[in-house]
Amino acid sequence: MRYSALKILTEALTGNKGWQPVWREPEPKPAYDVIVIGGGGHGLATAYYLAKEHGITNVAVLEKGWIGSGNVGRNTTIIRSNYLLPGNEPFYELSLKLWEGLEQDFNYNAMISQRGILNLFHSDPQRDAYVRRGNAMRMAGADAVLLDADGVRKMYPFLDFDNARFPIKGGLAQPRGGTVRHDAVAWGYARGADSRGVDIIQNCEVTGFSIENGVCKGVETSRGAIKANKVAVCVAGSSGRVMATAGMRLPIESHVLQAFVSEGLKPVVDGVVTFGAGHFYVSQSDKGGLVFGGDIDGYNSYAQRGNLPVVEDVCESAMAIMPTIGRARLLRMWGGVMDMSMDGSPFIDKTQTDGLYFNGGWCYGGFKATPASGFCYAHLLANDAPHPVATELRLDRFKRGHMIDEKGAGAQPNLH
Amino acid sequence: MDNSSQPQRLTGGMVDRKQALEFQFNGKSFTGHPGDTLASALLANGQRLVGRSFKYHRPRGIFTSGSEEPNALVQFRSGASHEPNTRATTTELYDGLTATSQNHRGSLNFDLMAVNDYISPMLSAGFYYKTFMWPKAFWEKVYEPIIRNAAGLGRLASEPDPDTYDKGFLHCDVLIIGGGPAGLSAALTAARSGARVILGDEDFEFGGRLLAETYEVDGKLGSEWVANAITELSAMDNVRIMRRTTIYGAYDHGIYGALERKTDHLASSGGKPRQVLWRIYSKRAILCAGSIERSIAFGNNDRPGVMLAGAVRSYVNRWAVTPGKKVAVFTNNDDGWRTAKDLADKGVDVTAIIDTRRDTSFEAPRDTKRVLGAHVVNTTGRLGLQSITLSDGQTILADCLAVSGGWNPNVHLTCHQRGRPVWSDTLAAFTPGSELPTGMIVAGAANGTLTLGQTLREAHEVAATVALDLGHIRSTGSPSTADDEPSAITAFWHVGESRNRAWVDLQNDVTTKDVKQSHQEGFRSVEHLKRYTTLGMATDQGKTANLLGLAIMAECTDQSIADTGTTIFRPPYTPVPIGALGGRARGKDFRPTRLTPSHEWAKAQGAIFIETGAWLRAQWFPKSGETHWRQSVDREVIQTRQSVGVCDVTTLGKIDVQGRDAAEFLNKIYANAFGKLQVGRVRYGLMLREDGIAMDDGTTARMSEHHFVMTTTTANAVPVFRHMEFCRQCLWPDLDVHLISTTEQWAQFAIAGPNSRKLLEHVVDDGVDLSNEAFPFMGCAEITVCGGVRARLFRISFSGELAFEIAVPARYGNSMMDVLMTAGKPYNVVPYGTEALGVMRIEKGHAAGNELSGQTTARDLGMGRMVSKKKDSIGSTLSERPELNRDDGYTLVGFVPVDRSKKLTSGAHFVAKNVAPTTANDQGYMTSVAFSPSLGHSIGLGFIERGADRTGDIVQAVNLLANEAVDVEVVSPHFYDPQGGRLRD
């Protein structure tokens, strides 16, 4: 079924009775060419691109709960490609380019909205670092604009310019950055994959791998064993747990990241703004809620909930940069479990076990990467070679000493 | 008192009729009384229409009497205090209160956006996911701005929030959440046992449902029993009573978040904190949060005048207001009948009571139609209810319909640590599950104990057990007693025969059709239902709506409600202002400010200050006539290099390292060797992280055999100290070494320049020999200055000049600056700030923060040979990994513009001449630049591939952000006095 304004009109006139399920609910088959474990954004995108780009359609996506129940349904919806290092920037720029054509591609309005992202800076060294970054972005074909304080004031006059503890000196803007309706990404990819023949199987938990002589032959699930030529793990947040069943230790810790939304308000914040002297970033959803967040809680956790010190820290930063926000109310706070990697950058790679592939370590930046992650993972699965923009996202990079450490924080996941 | 102004005010209730309060709603003046909420006062004045719904802009009225309100959201106060989305049902009335309705274009009565209601079939669940995609460019430019402007509710003030907010911490044995019958019963019992008790309730009066009902407790009227209980509790030292306090979240280890509203009920905060955000540390918490009534979905069930039955009783009994002149009741449970009785007792005309059940024996009040086994299928009335139509076709006049779909135990806080509630068929509701937050126990209606007598008894028993558990053995007496009212229910969710739209979520305009369409399109999990239809995502988080929605989904999927499950309850229970969560940390008080010891002196000189981390440092010292910062900075550099300058360098981290194994310890911390450093000597040290990346650098002085004084960079003072404590305690616990940070204890000054020795000679006490022989470069000593003041002297140089750093106890810092400047007068001494400091270090090619970025190795910094291979130190093993030692790796070198008149830019990237600036062609980046007054042109430091071998190469430094490309020549990073002769003289 193709979605369009006309379709909506005809359905409206006939009582909205003709809508079909966005994806089927098939029973698992005994065997697939590829099994993707994890029906989150990345898993569904992987299945979609396997089918669309590589013609591999005998694919199952196994999801232990409901699709989109991972971090794709629990994030602050920001897209951007403002990365510094050559191991990352081309990858994220590919992702942003894929976002730009995604809705027409999968015929689903995910409300991709390029209203811009602005990273504020408050000191000369921060400015220097952003100039370095902005140039790296431009060299990779991304867009970047350096603003001085007056330029920032023109965009966001309500920020605290006059009484700030850390005055705003300027900002690095990426006009093509923005936000996306996060759940719709999962649904759009699911719809696209399903319509190309991919089986999306919800409530199917993978409990183990069937590995014979160092070769992965399939998976054990709560709905029985399923064979596969290739098994693609894509379970950020649970990577440690799932890969432990395959006997792998990872350069990843699981941490909780909280995020927040306010009550609905008439438009105040147009794009995305990040504070450079504290932990706070904010955007406003199309429904009117201010969507904001800050730093991870900082301790290993699988609990999907955080604690008050971080909540207060984020709101302190909010008040510091945007003192008009005081009487807006925080409506809901939630926590997602992040695969925090040892250098803050992700992995899309084969494992030492033939037939077993790994995608994870997205830290708190996985949402924006969804299209490229799926695209490059599908490429790896189809060709057994990494996509050119994902050549550095390898598991062995720490052994080689090739860290992709944007922040320069070192091998401590909670600092990334 | 002229009651004609409040036509719907009844007799009795808990309002103070002696006093009249004037207030304005949408510019129109009304009167109410102390004890009123904005909602009760509006109803007393017959104002039923108070707002518009989110999507269809349907006229809406007050639906509840509490914080679960979905409809009656108003914009409260004005100017900078303007507050959106405030619930009229919890807003206390005060004299002069102003409020306006929100989310309409045009007046509240004639909202232009109500056109959405006419095209509602096109705006069904998820319609926006299926359109607005063509043409592509239209989304941001056309469709989305329309949607954004249409969405949202109230408007945020455009000025900074003028109020202050405080934060506080409280500790108790037992936290009791909710001050209704259960909470009061539990509080009395726990308090009598001697336990420290905190009792909090969101309302401004304790009593909960007892204020809304006509029940008796211990033979007294409920409200009287409440008053007695509060009197008893208030008199006890071990009890803290917190009204207007919402316990909004349950966090780990018995910590609860609470918001106390201090001045929201006053015309002005009068300079006092508006609200206080508390963190309550409890050993146990008894959740007595009561229950929340839910609705039934039937055609046009959203009109102003349709109200929950329990809320109708609240208005009638507590506030002495009838929400209508002709009231009908629609119920599926016994509770609804009580509404009819209470109304009739107050003389209100109850036109009909409709019970979905056939077999109930309750009697209707006289003159009230009793309709059993029937449903309300539709209603009429554009801006307010006029009549209802029943399933048997009869129409009944009513301007208020009291609906009771049953009561949901308020399990919200029981689920904050991801516990799930369990379904009870008897109650037709979810009750607390087994996985409660640690230390939490639930009592009363929140626990599914929906009748009063049982509630009082259960709360008493729970509190007595908790008290005993905590070791409080004092007798707690016997529980209060009351009758158990009838509370039977037969679940009934929606009227299937209604052909009109039937609302599930009033605020977000989710109808039964939306839930069914969600099912039809495969969004069948409760989380999909929520996310696809927006059910429960409004400001009320679906407190009165969610169960209705998932019950309908359960019907569609032919599953039980238990199997369908609920979405996750997340904090906060009710929304919390961001200002309150931010507290006092705003403006200049966002973070503490650290001042250098000579701050006052610098301020008096008119210094320009700069934030460096938490510190405020003098950036430069302008002289009269200087109009540009470069003039000041160039002068400071030149004068220092020509004669002498003084700079406060206290902010550099200082760590005292003492113990028999101090040298061995430093040998492990630093990549280079420290074991053989002589007493009285200083050495530059480079510290790596365990991953082999450069962490920090600085100098360490050996003051005596077992005593070292280390300096770190300003930025890394705290992390380096933490790292060293880790090494000391966790890696080498048997070494005899002790660490203490002394950054704050010693004021330290750099005295740099050819005349620095001469200057210092005026300051040091007799007998201190500063000659090159007695005190050579990289020497250190403990001395006295100014007639006996303890000091530490180091002959170290960041500037490249003959230089010293002198440290005195911090309390002498400001006077020391004065002393140095006075002593330096004959040499034309100049104070210099961080800018001149930075210029001189770039001229000397020293690495600083921009080079020690956490991404660079000793090798990159040109210090690869310093990493000793003969010993074990942090980072030495992993620094040998191949990719960190590539031949084409980065090296720190200097750059000068080929055209010396050009400026350089920090952050520019290097590409070969005549190639495109692309990632593939990227050879490195500029880290630090300065105009060198010593050389008369711009200079820069930066990392470039194979830098060590490239002296003389010309490359482009491109800054695409400014469309600049400057040809630069690779040079040695040591621009100034490369042999270092000046600092050794």
Place this chain on the structure above:
Amino acid sequence: MIINHPLLGPRDAAEFVYLGDAALLNRPDWQASDAAEQFYDYQYLRDNPAGDHRELWYHEQGDRSWLIVARNTLSHEITKVELARDVARARKQAHG
């Protein structure tokens, strides 16, 4: 969260700075033949359990003790708190 400091009693977790898995105490021998492999493993690979976890916390806003806290990563329940130094010493003794 509240950490029951062995010397100071219960303290809010906000006073502490978190580092990670207590296995960071087990720094390898730099002279081992496979030191590079061991250091890689030590520095980069984690068990990352969903359940009981022994981890390092530093009392930065307090007495500067490094603590080893046994905490469940699913429930956040803390079952044991020790001074890291005591544990490190015991470990050294056990390993000679």
